[in-house]
Amino acid sequence: MSGFALVLNPSPGTPGVVILTEGGFRRARAEIASWPGHAATALHDTPSIAKACGVAAVRIKDEAGRFGLGSFKALGGAYAVLQALRHALSLAGVANNASAGDLASARYPEAAKITVTCATDGNHGRSVAWGAQRFGCRCVIFVHETVSQGRRDAISAYGAEIRVVPGTYDDAVRACAEVAEACGWHTVSDTSWPGYTHVPVDVMQGYRVMTAEALEQWGEAPSHVFIQAGVGGVAASVSVQLRSQLPDRPRLIVVEPDRAACLLESARAGAITPVSGALDTLMAGLACGEPSLLAWEELGRAAHAFIAIPDEAAVQAMRDLAQLGIVSGESGAAGFAALIWAANDPAARNALALDAASRVLLFSTEGATDPELYRSLVG
Ligand SMILES: Cc1ncc(COP(=O)(O)O)c(C=O)c1O
Structure with a gap:
């Protein structure tokens, strides 16, 4: 199978800016832990995979069950909606620090306006729509044309307009930011750009819960952590949480599709490169x-390596995980x-220093969020 690529970060460990504060994380975690339905997701030990990869252990954090939304994204968007509403109500002089309970019980009619x-592309919108429904505000979600009908339906099920x-x-x-600006709406984006970082910080603080749980559940420090990336928000949250909880930094490997790497x-060029x-x-x-922007500020200095994978490898991985009972x-x-791939490719194995003593942490960041597609790929 071709389409794999590995780029080592030329400057791992470079000191840089703090993108997520510890106080902000403590507040996010306490808030999210108080929501109905909150429970730690499973961390699976997979000795057969460890053996096949020639490493000591492979553990997989399984986010399929997060708040019934199917992915870790439930932690970020909904929390950022709550924060955005609090901020808006405070600016409007309605309430200084409205609680989630107040909003969920429609104590402030202004929130509905x-x-x-x-x-x-599916999961973040679902989280934002879920948060908007719970906290009683209006929600409009922008999708590009190839987002599947199944994913659109999962969002509109929470009352959002698509x-x-x-x-x-x-x-x-871009379309969303323009319309929001023109209409006075609040953009709750999972990505950040110059001049727009406040809300994505809240999103990423919520994501950190996933890594904090995984490290507490394992009890031992991993030597390697693989995390997939779109814009890099969740990978940056993992990176920050590893630094926060572990004295010896594991090697962080960021994984992307070969067609959207x-x-x-950016790592190859040494600067943000679309x-x-x-x-x-x-x-x-x-x-x-x-x-x-924020994710790159963290990952550009803290990731050990970046790997691109082809679609066929992701489909094979879905099937392998299904054999282990992980959707x-x-x-x-x-x-x-x-x-x-890396464990079985001698050059990649060497570059990542994977060996018989390695303890690898992985995140299955979603379950079957498009059940029809999942069935067609896995059977
Ligand atoms: C299941 C899943 N995993 C990983 C990611 C990547 O997250 P990010 O865009 O923050 O890099 C996403 C993003 O939508 C996702 O839906």
């Missing part, structure tokens, strides 16, 4: 051509696919 919006725009996820991000290309074209990968959640969607299985 607020509109939150975002662009999505708007379809031509082009890619990155085009939808904007972080890998990739253009149709970005037509099956890994819908990772089909992003422009890195998040993992097209984007969810990418890190697993990269590990299988």
Whole structure:
């Protein structure tokens, strides 16, 4: 199978800016832990995979069950909606620090007049729509034309209006920002750009819960962590949380589709480098051509390596994970696919220092978020 590429970060460990504070994370975690339905997701030990990869252990954090939304994204968008509403109500002089309970019980009728919006390739929009429904505001979600009907339906099930725009996820991000500006809506984006970082910080603080849980559940420090990326927000959140909890930094490996490897290309160039074209990968959640500014600030200095994988490897990984009883969607299985390749490719194995003592942490970041597509690929 061709289409794999590996780029080592030329400057790992370079000191840089703090993109996510510890206080912000403590507040996000306490808030999310108080929501109905909150429970830690499973961390699976997979000795057969460890054996096949010639490493000591492989553990997989399984995000399929997160708040019933099917992916880790439930942690970020919904939390950022809450924060955006609090901020808007405070600016309007309605309430200084409205609680989630107050909003969920419609204590402030003004909240219903607020509109939150975002662009999505599926999972982030679902989280934002879910948050908007829970906290009682209006929601409009922008999707690009190739987002599947199944994913659109999953978003509108939470009462959001869907708007379809031509082009890619990155085009939808721009369309959303323009309409939001014109209409006075609140953009709750999972990606950041110059002048727009406040909300994506809240999104990423929410994501950190996933890594914090995984490290607490394992009890031992991993030596390697593989995490898939679209704009890089979740990879940056993993990176920050590893630094926060572990004295010895594991090697962080960022995994992208070969047709949308904007972080890998940025690492190659030493600066943010968008990739253009149709970005037509099956890994819908990772089909992003422009890195998040904040994510790049973290990953450009802290990731050990960047790997690109072809679609066929992701599909094979979904099937392998299904054999282990783990339901993992097209984007969810990418890190697993990269590990299988790297462990069995002598040059990659060497470059990542994978050996018989390695303890590898992976994240299956989504379940079957498009059940029809999942069935057609896995059977
Ligand atoms: C299942 C899944 N995994 C990983 C990612 C990548 O997240 P990010 O765009 O923050 O890099 C996404 C993004 O939508 C996703 O849906």
